[in-house]
Amino acid sequence: MKKIKYIKGDATNPSTAGTQIIAHICNDTGGWGKGFVLAVSKRWKKPENDYRDWYKSGTHFNLGEIQMVQVEEDLWICNMIGQHKTATTSKGIPPVRYEAVESCLKKLADEALSLKASIHMPRIGCGLAGGKWEEIEPIIQSTLLENGIEVYVYDFESKI
Template identity: 55%
Template sequence: MAAIRYIKGDATSPQAKGTKVIAHVCNDLGGWGKGFVLAISKRWPDPEKAYRAWHRDRAHNDFGLGAVQFVQVEPYIWVANMVGQRGIRPSKKNGPPIRYDAVDQCLTALADKAKALDATVHMPRIGCGLAGGKWSRIEPLVTIRLTAQGIEVTVYEA
């Protein structure tokens, strides 16, 4: 089993050879405009365009908590838009927007795609920024769903 590799750097500039998938958590409202998505949009316009179209046509597709959209942005780089956040603000009743069960579902789909592409996975500490999640809850999911399956994962810290 591989261990998660932690490095300083920018997850939109993955440090590895071969095919890479950059994973991040999105909300279920179709909102894209704060946090890590800004770094993605600065480098590539297609993940945002695809996410907004996916949300707009949600009555006819799988958009929702636990779903993942894969967008190829370069010959060897893909972005995984993972819907793991309910709304954008914490609520008194439901706490922070992060939904760990949805993130777990997303990571399962990410593992399947990474295996199919023979890719490594690159991410910030997903779900721990605007989504309000705790890395102590996310890290074990990443370990179970990805590294335990032999998928190399690099987490980037600023």
């Protein structure tokens, strides 16, 4: 079975050959403006524009859905709706929804297999979404790695 390859670096700049998909978590409120999406928007405008259009359309804009956006010949961004709203509830429930992340990653696996692509991501769901990597990692294992897909997880290394 494949294992996640952990890399220090920038998930918006994958360093492997072949077709690549950069996957990240979005919220279900149409908000785009904090966290990893800022790095995405700095490099490409299309993922944000397509996400905002998707939200406005209301068509299949639900937890567990994905949107594939081609930004270069062999590079795609996968907008995954795996976060409900943007704040932790008064009961302490973070915005991440693990079952939605799993649903997104199952759909992403199908896309990756059809494109023969590797997957590149930050530690999805663990930043602003408030999730725990020990919950996310097994979901990646069961959805992507068990399908033989190469997965690279990037820990950003600040240049300061």
